[in-house]
Structures are given as C-alpha cells and as structure tokens.
Amino acid sequence: MLDLKLWHSQLAISLVQILITAVIFYVTWDRLNRYVSVVPPEDRRSMGDLQKEVFGDNIASLSVSSVNRLLQLWAVIFVGAELIYLFTSIMYRRFIGMLMDALSSGEGMTDGTFIMLYNMTHGFKYLEILSAILLGVVMTGIFLNDRYIKLGSLAILLLFLVSFGAIQMQTVYLMGREIGIVWTSLIYHITETLGLFLLSLYLSVRYKGL
Numbered sequence: 043m044l045d046l047k048l049w050h051s052q053l054a055i056s057l058v059q060i061l062i063t064a065v066i067f068y069v070t071w072d073r074l075n076r077y078v079s080v081v082p083p084e085d086r087r088s089m090g091d092l093q094k095e096v097f098g099d100n101i102a103s104l105s106v107s108s109v110n111r112l113l114q115l116w117a118v119i120f121v122g123a124e125l126i127y128l129f130t131s132i133m134y135r136r137f138i139g140m141l142m143d144a145l146s147s148g149e150g151m152t153d154g155t156f157i158m159l160y161n162m163t164h165g166f167k168y169l170e171i172l173s174a175i176l177l178g179v180v181m182t183g184i185f186l187n188d189r190y191i192k193l194g195s196l197a198i199l200l201l202f203l204v205s206f207g208a209i210q211m212q213t214v215y216l217m218g219r220e221i222g223i224v225w226t227s228l229i230y231h232i233t234e235t236l237g238l239f240l241l242s243l244y245l246s247v248r249y250k251g252l
Contacts, residue, residue, distance in 0.1 A: 060124045067117035078106050108185055119178040123171045130167050137163065165206035168230040172202055175233060179241065202229050
C-alpha cells in the first residue's frame with residue numbers, strides 16, 4: 043500500500059473497473075428497455091403468462107419491471123461500492139502512513155499495537171462496502187423469494203463480523219516474504235469475486251427465464 047508505483051497502478055485499475063462496470067450496466071439497461079419497447083403494453087401480461095406456463099412458478103412474480111429495478115439496484119451498488127472503496131483506500135493509506143511514522147519515531151507504539159490497529163481498521167474499511175453488496179444480494183433474494191440467497195448473505199455477514207471482532211491478523215511466510223492475512227479483507231474480496239460469480243451461476247441455473 044505504501045509503494046507509490048503499486049499505489050498508482052491500483053488507483054488506475056480501480057478507475058478502469060468503475061468505468062467498465064458503469065458501461066456494462068448502462069448497455070444492459072438500455073438493451074432491456076429497447077426489448078421491452080418492442081412489445082405493446084397490452085401484450086406484455088400475456089407474455090408473462092406464457093413465460094409462467096413455460097418456466098413454472100419460480101419466476102412468476104419477477105416481471106420485466108422487477109428485473110429493471112434489480113439491474114438499477116446492482117448498478118448503484120457496484121459503481122457506488124467501487125467509488126467508496128477508492129475513497130476509503132486513499133484515506134486509509136494516509137492513516138497507515140501516519141501509523142508507520144509513529145512506529146518509526148518510537149513514540150511508544152509497539153509492533154503488536156500496530157498490527158492490532160491495522161487489523162481493526164481494515165474491518166471498518168470493508169464493512170460498509172460488504173454491507174452494500176450483501177444488501178443487493180438480499181434484495182435479489184427478496185424479489186425471487188429465495189431463502190437460500192437470503193441465508194447465504196446472512197452467513198457471510200456473520201462470518202465477517204466474527205472475524206472482525208474475534209480473529210486477529212495472521213502472519214505467514216511465502217517465498218521468503220512475510221505476509222499478513224487480514225481475514226475481514228479476505229472475506230470481502232472472496233465475496234466480491236467468487237461469491238458474486240457463484241451467485242450469478244446459481245441464478246442462471248435456478249432461474250432459467252431470467
């Protein structure tokens with residue numbers, strides 16, 4: 043985090059990710075609206091009834107307008123969460139820099155105190171972003187009336203809170219280098235990447251009409 047070149051690279055990658063995410067959601071939203079506009083309003087209900095007949099009751103309550111709302115919800119969450127993460131990363135880098143200065147100046151701060159503060163503040167850094175993502179997951183589960191999605195999001199939140207309050211940062215050695223594992227950070231990044239991928243895979247298999 044304190045390496046200037048790596049830090050600038052991280053900022054550039056984050057900005058590119060935000061831009062790509064915003065474009066993808068906008069293109070998808072625009073395409074959905076164009077598809078809907080092709081069907082006359084009086085025929086949309088009959089198409090919904092046909093969809094229910096073909097796919098069953100699993101998607102009966104999920105109309106095109108509901109899909110549109112979910113799409114907008116996830117767009118706000120993804121773009122907003124990335125913007126919040128970018129801002130908090132900038133502020134957190136300043137905070138860590140001040141901690142390093144205090145540690146090097148010998149003002150009474152021990153290595154153990156530094157590790158404890160680093161671990162605890164990392165939890166605060168990711169808590170609101172993870173909450174935003176889990177809010178989107180829960181809203182999706184509510185729209186679909188899917189208890190597995192709602193229970194899964196609750197399990198992730200409880201795991202994060204337990205690691206935040208009870209599990210300290212672990213130090214491991216990899217290829218001759220000392221690496222600190224912050225469990226709150228690990229849970230967030232796994233949820234953001236693998237977790238959302240598994241959610242999309244589950245939705246595509248479970249709800250084939252979406």
